[in-house]
Amino acid sequence: MPHITVIGGGFAGLTAAVTAAETGAKVTVYEAHHTLGGRARTAEGRYKTNEGPHALYSGGPHWTWLRQRNLLGPLAPIPALEAARLRLHHKGALRRTPPFAMLKLLRRTSRQAPVDVDFMTWATEQAGEEGARAAAHYSAVALFHHDPGSLSAAFVQERLRRATKLPPEAHYPRGGWASVIDRMAARAWNLGVRMETLARVDALPQDGPVIVATSLDSARRLLKDDSLTWASGRTALIDLAVRTRRGDAFAVSDLDSPGWIERFTAQDRSLAPAGEQLVQGQIPIAPHESRADGVARAEHLLDLAFDGWRERVTWRREATANGRTGAVDLPGTSWRDRPAIDRGDGVYLVGDQVAAPGVLSEVSFNSALEAVTLALKVRQRLDLKRA
Structure with missing residues (x-):
């Protein structure tokens, strides 16, 4: 089975890691911080705050995906x-x-x-x-x-x-978004995903497909691609x-x-x-x-x-x-005009500012699923050529 590298352990990165591991692929996640979660982290201590208001919208595909895997956990209704x-x-x-x-x-x-x-x-x-x-x-x-x-x-x-x-579509995971991230990380671990924290990646690995699940600014520096820009708030x-x-x-x-x-x-x-x-x-x-x-x-x-x-x-x-509040589309543009997921040479870009539909975290989720699908298809084509 292919080995897939995921750079970034936030919501998009963990979605990609779990999805790939469920197909049997070997997956390694590299996270620059000491904890997983990205912008979905919940602060530790007396006050459990997120980076701005966070809610899960029940109308999106990520809701069904999380629920099917028992990753939603208890919700706090209004x-x-x-x-x-x-x-x-x-x-x-x-x-x-x-x-x-x-x-x-x-x-x-x-x-x-x-x-x-x-x-x-x-x-x-x-x-x-x-x-x-x-x-x-x-x-x-x-x-x-x-x-x-x-x-x-x-x-x-x-x-x-x-x-x-x-x-209302907005739902709130009890205990903050970190509770969802913890369950996603546990599922990834049980599927055999290798997760390394405090592991900043400065150059793309050469073995197998790579999914870059960082902010667009970090991806631009890592991929040395100045075209990776999009309006945000x-x-x-x-x-x-x-x-x-x-x-x-x-x-x-x-x-x-x-x-x-x-x-x-x-x-x-x-x-x-x-x-x-x-x-x-x-x-x-x-x-x-x-x-x-x-x-x-x-x-x-x-x-x-x-x-x-x-x-x-x-x-x-x-x-x-x-620039950490997701993509916003100016007149004459839609999600299709944002930076493409497939960057060529087995590199795929995911997150909330790329070419995928949805609202807020749904963009990260949809792009992660698309990236894994593309990565596995490319690998299969390469295996067929070798055969």
Whole structure:
């Protein structure tokens, strides 16, 4: 059987490793950090935070794949009472319902948006400027981009529909994403996958197919290929632990500008110690803006939805996610135009910024399956030629 090398032990890399090992291939995974998981790592310690909001969408193929292998584990549903505490920041105030014009864009019977027009232009024709702007900003929860309205209308519409679907597609692995990663790693180990951590790869191995499951920036340096670029988002992240208080919002979506604040312990109490709530926020920021600009907007939303939060803070962390929020498609482009999975000479590229369909982690999953399929087909053709 062929030997497949996987560089990167995140969600995409582990998906590729498990899929290849299930066919009987020998697999080695190299991970530069001391733990597996990539951006799906969950912080160790009292507060179990991810790198920004994380959720599993049940409408994607990765959901079925994980469930068939018993890798999902226990999920933390959103209690109905908490879901009712979703608030929308619109025209400077918190509201319970979106503007009526925005609802026109959420109907399943609404027209399919075009690829070659920006979302604001198309949506304004459908629902007016107010509804279009509110819908664009709401979609940031699945985009992490400072100006969703400037992106391809088809790209934004798909994410808007997935993010507002009822019942909600978003599910939360109990204990954070690391619980899913741990189960995937255990399955890979049981299948005989060799996993080496603290193993940074600076040159491609020559024996067998290689699957590069790193960020696009790291892949560009490793493969020495300057064409490996694609637009992504830049987001200010804020994590807070606050003492529990009745009446706090479950989540706040900013319709005046892109931004999202969520109380993750509303569905999973294991993420913070008893008596404390874990609040996470992501505020997309433009290239000319600083992290402080995003944090200031997050604090304004917190002032509105979490009364007295400043006096209740027990822990705080801030960060910036730069180019680590997945691919975004500009007008005239789709996922097919992103960097190809097959890089030639037995090298395959996977991750959330490559040419594969889906939303958020679904891109990583779909690209990983495609890469393994291509790698095994190439190997089979080579074996036939030798025979």
